[in-house]
Amino acid sequence: MALYSEKVMDHFQHPRNVGKMDDADGIGEVGNARCGDIMRMYIKVDRDTQTISDVKFNTFGCGSAIATSSIATEMIKGKPVREALKLSNxxxxxxxxxxxxxxxxxxxxxxxxxxxxxxxxxxxxxIAYGDELKMDCEHCTACDEHQSAAKAR
Amino acid sequence: MYVYADNAATTAVSKTALDAMMPCLTECYGNPSSLYAIGQRAAEKLAEARSVFAQYLHAQTGEITFTSGGSEADNQAILSAGMIGAKEGKKHIISTKFEHHAVLHTLRRMERLGFEVTLLDIPENGVVTAEQVRRAIRPDTCLVSVMFANNEIGTVQPIAEIGAVCAQAGVLFHTDAVQAAGHLPIDVQAMHIDLLSLSAHKFHGPKGVGVLYARKGIALTNVIEGGAQERGKRAGTENMPGICGAAAAFREACLHMDENAAHLIPLRDKLLTELSKIPHSIINGDRVKRLPGNVNLCFEGVEGESMLLLLDEKGISASSGSACTSGSLDPSHVLLALGRPHEVAHGSLRLTLCETNTAEEADYILSVLPGIVDYLRDMSPVWDELEHGQRKHQI
Incomplete structure (x- = not known):
């Protein structure tokens, strides 16, 4: 059995929405180079509809870090911002x-x-926001250290 | 093109080894402890295999114990030396920070048993000195354990010098020679080695066979209790196919050692030279005091596992010391001991060649790897920051 599913390998080998966005409306960076993975996500928001009109990412990390970044961008692109917030791991x-x-x-x-x-x-x-945006790392049992450095840019 | 460049992980079983193994599985399947003919034929094969290891290690046959592999040999060597020391009230052990986990974790166990362990720092070139060992020896030191060659960065330690220091101080000396056996000359007499571990699958023998050399007079403590095999020091019916394959492979490796090195060193050096031209890369470990087939570098701004997956896609099997490949949160303890920052250690690549690797294969690696590093750096926010001065280059 392979380490990763075909889906993971597809997103790792052909990452979607990869790259920088110079005119991003929001940029989020989480992770820590010391721990071996950093994700930076850029979003462009349509002010009228409050939807995510474009999204890009840059990731330093292993195969699954790149694949999860890639698929996450696909899952939120074109979605209302509030809905994107509901994206769960x-x-x-x-x-x-x-x-x-x-x-x-x-x-x-x-x-x-x-x-x-x-x-x-x-x-x-x-724009005011509530608890749903708290950077809460405690639910990750896989690794405590990785989460501690989560920070918004 | 397919390139297997992970020979430090394991090697392909050679035809010579396989040919030696097959009869043990077919016509000569007897138990060497049995008195009838087919058993005695197996016993003869066992004795022959033992004499091969004794010959090429410059040991006596009675000093060779077959085990299930390098890890078991390391465990037994350290445990035995500890028990001998404890009888004399000596419970201090010296080793190094970049040993294999088979040694480091056994040492942790010794600490739980009341021993004190000193782990020597690793100089920047990845070669500890005999002087470091000499300075660390105390009146209550019972064992020095220093690996012959490092499994990740391939650096070769001054074993003969360390052996001389230990002999002079009257301290037992163990060396984990898993990466060196069959690749570098070993003379347990001249090098004053009291205990040595090796593993067959690192030199084209089968997996699951190791050897513990213990100088005559050193009482071994059993790790596995049971029957009287291996002079009562390692119970269990002997792994005859494995042992015979191991001996055949070891003889072949020792007989061809010089020509293998002559083939590998130019390939190794070309890879080191060319890959270190990639900007912000660094060679790990001394370039000369190094196993003939070991290439190890760090590339800043990339992560090892991604590099391995992309190399695999191109048909190249390699390894890395990144956290994701070590299965823990930290990158390789070897690279950290060498002084590499975490961020840099995550971007390590180890290529380990054997005599069947060709110049064309090395060229193929060189044609593929720089593009992979560039691709991953392009995708990396870390590289973006490094290139824009928001983060300081470390290499």
Missing amino acids: RAVVEALDGLPAYKLHCSVLAEEAVKAAVRDYYDKNG
């Missing part, structure tokens, strides 16, 4: 047809990268 794992147990923290990073980007957008635009 579990949904990311399911969309990838599973991840090895010790790679689950990558899916948490993807969820948090999205939240960090949205929070950055809210902060820049004076």
Whole structure:
């Protein structure tokens, strides 16, 4: 059996929405180079509809870190911002047809990268937000250290 | 093109080894402990295999114990030396920070048994000195354990010098020679080695066979209790196919050692030279005091596992010391001991060649790898920050 599902390998080998976004409305970065993975997510928001009109990512990390970033961008692109916030790490794992147990923290990073980007957008635009955007790392049992450095840019 | 460049992980079983193994599985399947002819034929094969290891290690046959592999040999060597020391009230062990886990974790166990362990720092070139060992020896030191060659960065330690220091101080000396056996000359007499571990599958023998050399007079403590096999020091019916394959492979490796090295060193050096031209890369470990087939570098701004997956896609099997490949949160303890920052250690790549690797294969690696590093750096936010001065280059 291969380490990763075909879906993971597809997103690793052909990452969607990869690259920088110079005119992003929100940028979120989570992870820590010391721990071996950093995700940076850029979102462009349509002000009228409050939907995510474009999304890009840059990731330093293992195969699953790249794959979870890639699929997370697909899952939130074109979605209302509020809906993007509901993206859970579990949904990311399911969309990838599973991840090895010790790679689950990558899916948490993807969820948090999205939240960090949205929070950055809210902060820049004076939009109030509630608990759903708290950078809560405690639900990740896969790895505590990886999560501690989550930060919005 | 397919390139297997992970020979430090394991090697392909050679035809010579396989040919030696097959009869043990077919016509000569007897138990060497049995008195009838087919059993005695197996006993003869066992004795022959033992004499091969004794010959090429410059040991006596009675000093060779077959085990299930390098890890078991390391465990038994350290446990035995500890028990001998404890009888004299000596419970201090010296080793190094970049040993294999088979040694490091056994040492942790010794600490739980009341021993004190000193782990020597690793100089920047990945070669510890005999002087470091000499300075660390205390009146209550019972064992020095220093690996012959490091499994990740391939650096070769001054074993003869360390052996001389230990002999002079009257301290037992163990060396984990798993990566060196069959690749570098070993003379347990001249090098003053008291205990040595090796593993067959690192030199084209089968997996599941190791050897513990213990100088005559050193009482071994059993790790596995049971029957009287291996002079009562390692119970269990002997793994005859494995042992015979191991001996055949070891003889072949030792007979061809010089020509293998002559083939590998130019390939190794070309890879080291060319790959270190990639900007912000660094060679891990001394370039000369190094196993003939070991290439190990770090590339800043990329992560090892991604690099391995992309190499695999191109038909190249390699390894890395990144956290994701070590199965823990930290990158390789070897690279950290060498002083590499975590961020840099995550981007390590180990290519380990054997005599069947060709110049064309090395060229193929060189044609593929720089593009992979560039691709991953392009995708990496870390590299973006490094290139824009928001983060300081470390290498």
